[in-house]
Amino acid sequence: MKKLIARALVPLAVAVLGLTALTTTQTPAQAAVVLNSSDVTANLWEWTWDSVAAACTDHLGPAGYGAVQVAPPAESISLATSDGGAHPWWEVYQPVSYKLTSRLGTRAEFAAMATTCHNAGVRVYVDAVINHMAGANNTITTTYGGSTFNPSGYGYPAVPYAYDDFHHANDGWCADDDAVIDDWNNTSEVQNCMLLSLSDLKTQSATVRTKIAAYLNDLIGLGVDGFRVDAAKHVAQPDFAAIRSQLNPTTAEGRAPYIAQEIFTGATNPDLKPAAFTSNGDVLGFSYAMGLRTQFTNGTLNNLATIPSWSLDATSDRTAAMITNHDLERDGTTLRYQDGARYTLANYFLLAYPYGRPFVYDGFTFSTSNTGASPPADTNGFVTDANCGNGAWQCLHRSTGVKGMVGWHNATAAATTVSDFTTTASNVIGFRRGALGWFGLNASGGASTATYRTGLPDGVYCDVISGAATSTGCTGASVTVSGGSAAVTIPANGAFAIHAGSRSGGGSTTPPPSSAVAVTFNGTVTTTWGTNVFVAGNVAALGAWSPAAAVPLSSAAYPVWSATVSLPPNTAIEYKYIKKDESGNVTWESGANRTFTTGASGTATRSDTWR
Structure with missing residues (x-):
């Protein structure tokens, strides 16, 4: 959700698939293969459903990603004009119905994408907007699916929602004269008043909860495996727990859907801090992302040895870790693609260090002078398919280095702690994950050579960032481990990573069993x-x-x-x-x-x- 869209929030409208349609029998999207046993997610923000499907088949599945996160799929407002230009990206965070006709594709295309990703071994997580509907202050009411709505009257007939389904000024829930959040440390106001004039759903209502759960269950029926819950800080924890209790098991694995909640950091009230929400699922790692920006910007990678002492939002097992997301890269509070090598190196570190579930983010390029601009789209606002060759889209998830580090992360997952953290210089570090893998990072302007304890058996290993191991050798750099140690040259503004499965020639580092x-x-x-x-x-x-x-x-x-x-x-x-x-x-x-x-x-x- 965008934190700065308090501007003139405008129209919404979409297709005619109201709550009645949500209750029809769906054909489950069953996984044709076993899904990848990885906790790494690629966040392909505002990519079309066809583009996500292609990414799952061509890159995410083969690289070992466990999931892909997609943008909100519900019908939303369509703004031909706004202060950010035509069709700003934040349209999708102003739903007008729960129909799956959006600027990113149709319901049929969404369902096909979920099936395709499952066939590639990749789960599908959806960015779910359930705290609110489109802004009550909208003056334009066009939508992507043709649905109608009455913003000032709080009427969203395609769901349907009516006036009494929302919070209002001094209604016994929102004790505020303009019904808009002003005190960000007041729990009642934060969770019962409007976030940036967005029509705030009365989630205390059993009727509202049932309709939200029906929307989420519709997505689950189409193959969705989890949700990134937008603006979850603004939904009371018991209300969201009641919604979660109504959710169906996933179709591919028969388990409760994964939950990652957007709980923006900064509140001093303990009830509004991220850790207060973990009973309902994971929380996004805002403080982790901001902390990494500080260390990479200051060239103090040596401080990364003591990450648990940072002011983190939640424990590792309850954090969806990231380097940035669509809000943070626009606010400049985290590293972003414009930071070049530092941003890439931080993503390598995200995949190397055992903290949280890593989310690798890729959206579209933008100008810092117009952070509300639309993704590449036609004149009607419908987003065009992602093209990683024209400079309009971010595509780090498919780079050799990041895909190699996804494999490294998966190969070392069983070693949950870091050993032999070595600081060669303040901006050159190396560490190992038990006896499963070693990782080195050099954020300096010159190559760095040093000897590191790898924990790996002796042999020649291939660097998975510059290439891969093959049956005949390495396609990139290699290093020899002798006596468990290796003299590694890490390139300038680069990284080097080896693991037990990246031995040159494909040889195994584990002796074959003679008997069980x-x-x-x-x-x-x-x-x-x-x-x-x-x-x-x-x-x-x-x-x-x-x-x-x-x-x-x-x-x-x-x-x-x-x-x-x-x-x-x-x-x-x-x-x-x-x-x-x-x-x-x-x-x-x-x-x-x-x-x-x-x-x-x-x-x-x-x-x-x-x-």
Whole structure:
């Protein structure tokens, strides 16, 4: 949501697919392949549905991205004129109905995109605008789908919503004379008054909640796997929890949809800080993005060793981490594509450091003198397909370096901590993720050569930022690890990354198993009815950390849950217990990963108590 659109908010209108249509039976978009077990998301903001589908097939799926985030799909206002020019980008944040006819494509194109992305192994997350409808101060009422609305009368018949479905000045909820938020630390005002004159939905109403849930369930029925909830700070936590309780499981995996909430930082009131909202899902990492901008701008990458001591918005497991998004790049409060190498290096770091779920952002290019300008579009405002060769679109997600780092992130996911953080200079650093991978970053103007402890077995490894490992060698730079260390030359304003799977020639860094070790897991875990317990870990036999592939445990000796698993011999194993409820919600036990090393053969037993 744009924080500065308080200007003359204008029209909206769209197609005729009201709430009645939302309740019709949908054909689920089923995944034809197993979805990628990665927590990396590409945020392709205001890309058309056809462009997103092509990106999933050609780049995101093959590179190992776990999801793609798309812009709001609901019918919105259509402004031929505004203070930002014709058809400003923020039109899509002013919905007039929940029909899926938008400037980004049709309902059929959206459904086809979801199916195509699933077929490529990629989940689909939608930017959901549920706090408000189009602005009550609009004077133009044209829309992209032809729906009508009455802004001053708070009438949105295509949903339908009427006057009593919204908050108003001094109505018992919004204790403010103009009904617009003025005190950003007043919880009642922030959550019950209008954000920048946008018609604020009365989410305390069961009727309103049901209509919002119907919209989200319509999207789930078409294959949507999660939501980035716009302006979630302005919806009371119990209200959103009530909406979430009505959501269906996803069609591809049968689990609760992923939630990432936009909770802009800055409030001093604890009830309005991001951490207060994590019971409903993840929160966007605004402070993390702003903190990274400070360190990269100041050339103090050595400070990145102590990220947990920063003033972060939430814990790592509850943060959707990013370098920027559409609001932040326009405000200049974070790094953005205009920052060149620093921006690219920060994205590499985002994928290398184990904090949050990484979201790699790509929108369209813009002038800092007109931050409200439209994405590339025709004269009627319908966005044209993304073209990564004409300079109008940002396409970092498909670069060799970022795709290589997505693979590196996935390959090192089981190592959840950083070791041997080395500062060669204030702006040259290196670190390893256990014995799975090493990463180095050089934000200086000259190449830097130093010896680093990699944690990897001896051999020749290919840098995944400049190229890849093949059966015959490396397509980019390479380095030799000897005695676990390597003398690495990191190019100026560049990075270097190797992992256990990037060995030159495609050789394995793990000796082939001679015989399996039968390991019995006995976890003492108390549960509620309908909840089951699983064990997940860093090897394929334990699901490679994917909850969907975790090993189910038997409750025959409750509260001890047990299973015997064949694991590779002489292997360092990391694991944790997880709970899954009837809705597919997953809860991981707290604390560090449990660890042990299997023997050469035979059996072993692990007896643990849930943390």
